[in-house]
Amino acid sequence: MSLAATYRLGTRLFWRDKAMLFASVITPVGLAVGMPLLMRHMTTGGVAAATSIFHGTLAILLSITAFMNIAVALTNRRDQLVLKRLRASELTDGQILTGQIASTATQTLAMIVVCAVAVRLAAGVPLPANPLAFLGVAAAGSAVLSLLGAAYTAAIPRAELAGVYTMPVFLVCGVSAGAMGPIPLPSWLREVLDLLPTTAVVDAVKTGDLAGPVLILTSWAMAGLVAIKLWFRWEPRRS
Amino acid sequence: MTAIQVNGLTRSHQGFEAVKGISFEVAEGEIFALLGRNGAGKTTTVEVLAGFGRADGGRVRVLGLDPHTDRAALRRRTGIMLQEAGFFPDLTVAQTVDTWRDFTAAPRPRDEALGLAGLTGRAATKVRQLSGGEKRRLDLALALLGRPEVLFLDEPTTGMDPEARSSTWDVVRGLAAQGTTILLTTHYLEEAQRLASTMAIMDEGEIVASGGMAETLAPRGGRVAFRLPAHVDPGDLPLPVTVEGGHAVCRAEDPDLASQTLLTWAAERGLRLAGLEVRTATLEDLFLDLQRSAR
Ligand SMILES: Nc1ncnc2c1ncn2[C@@H]1O[C@H](COP(=O)(O)OP(=O)(O)OP(=O)(O)O)[C@@H](O)[C@H]1O
Ligand SMILES: [Mg+2]
Numbered sequence: 001m002s003l004a005a006t007y008r009l010g011t012r013l014f015w016r017d018k019a020m021l022f023a024s025v026i027t028p029v030g031l032a033v034g035m036p037l038l039m040r041h042m043t044t045g046g047v048a049a050a051t052s053i054f055h056g057t058l059a060i061l062l063s064i065t066a067f068m069n070i071a072v073a074l075t076n077r078r079d080q081l082v083l084k085r086l087r088a089s090e091l092t093d094g095q096i097l098t099g100q101i102a103s104t105a106t107q108t109l110a111m112i113v114v115c116a117v118a119v120r121l122a123a124g125v126p127l128p129a130n131p132l133a134f135l136g137v138a139a140a141g142s143a144v145l146s147l148l149g150a151a152y153t154a155a156i157p158r159a160e161l162a163g164v165y166t167m168p169v170f171l172v173c174g175v176s177a178g179a180m181g182p183i184p185l186p187s188w189l190r191e192v193l194d195l196l197p198t199t200a201v202v203d204a205v206k207t208g209d210l211a212g213p214v215l216i217l218t219s220w221a222m223a224g225l226v227a228i229k230l231w232f233r234w235e236p237r238r239s
Numbered sequence: 240m241t242a243i244q245v246n247g248l249t250r251s252h253q254g255f256e257a258v259k260g261i262s263f264e265v266a267e268g269e270i271f272a273l274l275g276r277n278g279a280g281k282t283t284t285v286e287v288l289a290g291f292g293r294a295d296g297g298r299v300r301v302l303g304l305d306p307h308t309d310r311a312a313l314r315r316r317t318g319i320m321l322q323e324a325g326f327f328p329d330l331t332v333a334q335t336v337d338t339w340r341d342f343t344a345a346p347r348p349r350d351e352a353l354g355l356a357g358l359t360g361r362a363a364t365k366v367r368q369l370s371g372g373e374k375r376r377l378d379l380a381l382a383l384l385g386r387p388e389v390l391f392l393d394e395p396t397t398g399m400d401p402e403a404r405s406s407t408w409d410v411v412r413g414l415a416a417q418g419t420t421i422l423l424t425t426h427y428l429e430e431a432q433r434l435a436s437t438m439a440i441m442d443e444g445e446i447v448a449s450g451g452m453a454e455t456l457a458p459r460g461g462r463v464a465f466r467l468p469a470h471v472d473p474g475d476l477p478l479p480v481t482v483e484g485g486h487a488v489c490r491a492e493d494p495d496l497a498s499q500t501l502l503t504w505a506a507e508r509g510l511r512l513a514g515l516e517v518r519t520a521t522l523e524d525l526f527l528d529l530q531r532s533a534r
Contacts, residue, residue, distance in 0.1 A: 002341075002342055005338075005341035005342050006342075008341070009338055009341070013327065013329075016329050017329070077325070080325035081321075081323055081324045081325040082324070082325040082326065082327065084291075084321065084324050084325075085321065085324035085325060085326070085381075086342075087291070088289065088319040088321055088324065088382075089314070089339060089342040089343065089381075090314045090315055090342055090343055090344060090385060091342050092310075092311050238252075238253075239253055
C-alpha cells in the first residue's frame with residue numbers, strides 16, 4: 001500500500017539524516033531528560049519539581065521532534081523539487097503528506113515514551129498514572145503538531161529559513177508549557193497560551209482532564225487541514 | 240486512437256502567458272517531438288499534460304482523461320521524466336529505485352529498470368555521487384518503472400554523453416515499438432529526427448510549424464554554404480542561393496545532392512568553392528527559415 005510506502009520512506013529519512021538527528025532527537029531528548037534530572041538534584045522541590053518540568057518539556061519534544069522536524073524536512077524537499085518528483089509518481093498528494101505526518105508523529109511518540117521511562121529511572125519521576133490516556137494524548141499531540149508543521153511550510157519562503165521560522169514557535173510553546181521553568185506571565189497572555197496545542201497536551205498530562213485538551217487539539221487539527229488545503233505549496237515559489 | 244489531444248491550450252505563469260493557444264494530437268504508439276528554444280513553453284505544456292497544472296484555457300486529454308481532474312487514475316498509466324526534479328541524495332541508486340517501486344502498483348523489477356537506463360553498474364552508488372548524466376538516467380529509470388502507456392520526456396538526454404544518448408534513443412524506440420506513446424521535448428533537431436514521426440515547433444508559446452517529421456523538414460532540410468567566388472553573380476549559380484556576408488547559402492531538401500550539383504558546376508568552370516560546408520538543418524536554421532517565410 002502506498003501510504004505504508006510513504007510512511008516507511010519518512011521513517012527511513014528521519015533516521016538517516018545525521019545532522020538533523022542532532023537537532024530533532026538529541027537536543028529535545030537531552031532537555032526532556034536533563035531538565036528533570038537537574039530539578040531533582042538541584043532544587044528543594046525534588047521529585048515534584050522534576051515531574052512538573054518533565055511535563056513541560058513534552059512541549060519541547062512536540063515542537064521540535066514533530067513540528068520543526070517535519071517543517072524543515074518538507075521545505076527542503078519542496079525546494080529541492082523532491083516533492084515534485086514524488087507527485088510525478090503514482091502517489092496521491094494525500095498519501096505523500098499523510099505518510100510523512102504519520103511517520104513524524106510515530107517518531108515523536110517514541111521519543112516521548114523513551115523520555116518518560118528515562119526520567120522514571122534517572123530522576124524518579126513517576127510513570128503516568130493512566131498510561132493509556134497518556135499514550136493517547138501524546139499520540140494525538142504528536143499527530144497534530146506534525147500536521148501543523150506540514151501546514152506551516154506554506155509560511156516558510158525558502159528552505160534555508162525553515163529553522164529561523166520555526167524557532168519562535170518552539171520558544172512560545174516551551175515557555176507557555178513551563179519547560180524553561182516558571183516564567184511569570186500576565187493572565188490574559190496565560191489564557192491565550194493555554195490554547196496552544198502543546199499546552200493542551202501538557203495540561204492533559206498534568207491534570208488528567210482530557211475534555212478541554214481534546215477539544216483544543218481537534219480545533220488545531222481542523223485548522224491545519226484547512227491550511228494545507230488552501231496554502232500548501234508543492235514547489236518552490238518562483239517570484 | 241488518439242492518445243494525447245491538445246486543443247487551444249493556454250497557460251500563464253503569474254500573468255505571463257507562456258503557452259498561447261496551441262493544438263496538436265499524438266496517436267497511440269507514436270513518438271511526438273516538441274521542439275523549441277529556451278522559454279518556448281515546452282515544459283509548461285508537458286506539465287499541464289502530466290497534470291501538474293490546470294489548463295487556463297482550451298482542452299487537454301490524455302488517454303481520454305483530463306490530466307488535472309483525473310490525475311490519480313492517469314498516473315497509473317503515464318510516466319514522466321521532468322526537466323528538473325530532486326532526489327534523496329543519501330539513498331543509493333538501488334534504494335531510490337526500490338523506494339519508487341514501492342509507490343508503483345505493478346513495477347518493473349529493479350534490475351530491469353536499471354538495465355534500461357544503463358545504470359546496472361551504479362546500483363550501490365549514492366545519488367549524491369552521481370554525475371549529471373547519470374542522474375538523468377536514474378530519472379529515466381523511475382519514469383519507466385510503471386510500464387506506462389504514455390511517456391512524457393522533458394529533455395530526456397540533456398547532460399548525457401553521446402553513448403548514453405544513443406542508448407536512450409534505443410530505449411525510447413523500443414518502448415514505442417511495444418506500443419508506448421511518447422511525447423518528448425528537445426532542443427536537438429537530430430534527436431527529434433531520429434526518434435519522432437511527428438513534431439511541433441514552439442516559439443514564444445505558439446506552434447510555428449507542425450506535422451509529419453519528413454514533410455515539415457523537407458522544404459527546409461539542410462544547407463550548403465561556401466564563399467562566393469569573385470566575379471560570380473549569385474544568379475548564375477545552378478541553384479537558388481541567398482548571400483549572407485560574402486557567403487552563398489543554398490537551402491535544399493537534400494544538401495548532399497545540392498553540394499554535388501554546385502561542385503560539378505564549379506568544376507566545369509574551373510572555380511573553387513572555398514569554405515564549403517554541408518549540413519543538415521539545425522533547429523536554429525529552421526527558425527531562421529521560418530522567420531524568413533513568415534515575412
Ligand atoms: N513558474 C513560473 N513562474 C513564472 N514564469 C515561468 C514559470 N515557469 C515558466 N515560466 C516562464 O514561461 C516561459 C516558458 O517556460 P518553459 O519552462 O515552458 O519553457 P521551455 O520551452 O521548457 O524552455 P527550456 O527549453 O529552457 O526548458 C518562460 O519564459 C519562463 O520564464
Ligand atoms: Mg523546459
